[in-house]
Amino acid sequence: MIISVASGKGGTGKTTVATNMASALGEGVRLLDCDVEAPNAHLFLNPEIGQVEKVTTFIPEIDDDLCTACKKCAEICRFRALAVVGGKVLVFPELCHSCGGCVEVCEEGAIKDGKRELGTVESGTAGDILFSHGRLRVGEAMSPPLIKKVRSINGNNSITIIDAPPGTSCPVIAAIKGADFVLMVTEPTPFGLHDLKLGIEAVKTLGIPCGLVINRSDIGDNGVKEYAAKEDIPVLLEIPFDRNIAEAYSVGKLIIEVQPEWADKFRDLYNRIEILARC
Amino acid sequence: MKVAITAKGVHLSDEVDPRFGRAPYIMIVDTETMDFEAIDNSENVNAFKGAGIQAATMVSEKGAEVLLTGYCGPNAFKTVEAAGIKVVSDVAGTVEEAVEAFKTGPVEYSTGANKEGHW
Numbered sequence: 474m475i476i477s478v479a480s481g482k483g484g485t486g487k488t489t490v491a492t493n494m495a496s497a498l499g500e501g502v503r504l505l506d507c508d509v510e511a512p513n514a515h516l517f518l519n520p521e522i523g524q525v526e527k528v529t530t531f532i533p534e535i536d537d538d539l540c541t542a543c544k545k546c547a548e549i550c551r552f553r554a555l556a557v558v559g560g561k562v563l564v565f566p567e568l569c570h571s572c573g574g575c576v577e578v579c580e581e582g583a584i585k586d587g588k589r590e591l592g593t594v595e596s597g598t599a600g601d602i603l604f605s606h607g608r609l610r611v612g613e614a615m616s617p618p619l620i621k622k623v624r625s626i627n628g629n630n631s632i633t634i635i636d637a638p639p640g641t642s643c644p645v646i647a648a649i650k651g652a653d654f655v656l657m658v659t660e661p662t663p664f665g666l667h668d669l670k671l672g673i674e675a676v677k678t679l680g681i682p683c684g685l686v687i688n689r690s691d692i693g694d695n696g697v698k699e700y701a702a703k704e705d706i707p708v709l710l711e712i713p714f715d716r717n718i719a720e721a722y723s724v725g726k727l728i729i730e731v732q733p734e735w736a737d738k739f740r741d742l743y744n745r746i747e748i749l750a751r752c
Numbered sequence: 753m754k755v756a757i758t759a760k761g762v763h764l765s766d767e768v769d770p771r772f773g774r775a776p777y778i779m780i781v782d783t784e785t786m787d788f789e790a791i792d793n794s795e796n797v798n799a800f801k802g803a804g805i806q807a808a809t810m811v812s813e814k815g816a817e818v819l820l821t822g823y824c825g826p827n828a829f830k831t832v833e834a835a836g837i838k839v840v841s842d843v844a845g846t847v848e849e850a851v852e853a854f855k856t857g858p859v860e861y862s863t864g865a866n867k868e869g870h871w
Contacts (some may be wrong), residue, residue: 559834
């Protein structure tokens with residue numbers, strides 16, 4: 474069972490929901506923090522990191538002795554990572570999306586495997602939970618390959634909970650595609666609703682069943698609930714705007730640590746997801 | 753000598769466009785005869801990324817030796833530099849005025865990009 478915890482808007486409580494659900498379920502759970510631009514699940518789970526793996530991606534490296542400046546590589550590159558001027562090929566590594574098209578069309582075999590570092594994947598354990606997260610290299614713009622690398626860490630667990638990045642662009646798709654269920658976390662405000670709709674559209678396009686957690690549920694207005702009813706999206710959990718919860722968060726504590734009765738609520742949340750995912 | 757100038761229109765009386773990669777037109781002007789060709793750059797205007805690189809490649813293929821423009825980013829500068837094209841930035845006024853100013857001098861060539869890359 475793979476559950477991606479996503480949102481349209483940032484700061485709605487994805488990490489809060491993902492870490493509390495993972496912790497409440499305990500053994501057999503793997504938490505993958507795929508918000509690689511700003512991973513923060515480790516602040517709440519305090520994992521012991523055992524393995525650190527550097528992740529690189531292919532970029533073309535030109536062998537000037539073999540290159541005839543025929544321009545085929547530059548012509549096929551839709552990201553313009555290659556340009557031919559003054560009889561030489563220029564490479565712009567940061568624009569490259571690693572498709573390998575340039576290698577395919579080069580008749581001279583002049584394009585060698587170069588590498589650009591994307592970031593690191595760190596893995597370990599947090600109590601009974603298996604934990605991995607990605608850290609995008611500062612200055613790197615392309616996160617999906619690193620997210621896919623984090624997601625490739627697998628085995629020995631029955632439940633995978635993915636903490637996805639916010640938004641609806643490529644990194645989010647990389648973090649939710651192929652999941653059995655997407656749990657959308659939102660807040661009941663016009664801003665929350667606006668971005669939730671965008672997120673739900675993306676999830677529906679991928680054809681993945683989804684449900685809602687409404688965080689800070691006693692603020693704002695009724696818009697999110699009305700939308701959920703209209704779209705037939707189940708509201709699976711509501712977390713109130715509670716000072717005690719906010720204080721726990723501010724010192725890196727889980728809700729279930731300061732209010733143990735929430736462990737049952739998060740286990741219930743998982744049970745409801747399991748039923749919905751199998752429908 | 754052929755110079756490339758970023759322009760808002762297709763006439764010598766049109767304004768210089770301060771952007772290089774995403775200028776609507778790039779004029780290739782012969783400084784001796786004032787013969788010119790206005791190249792439609794609309795494909796680059798809407799490019800996802802790499803507009804400056806593409807424009808620089810095109811300017812190089814047209815045989816321009818100097819580029820007169822407003823701003824030139826790092827990737828565009830790297831490309832024109834590799835092509836052996838000199839860059840004069842912060843150019844304003846009409847295309848004709850820019851060419852005249854270049855011809856009468858003094859001319860100060862850029863030693864690097866004067867604009868950050870777009871993300």
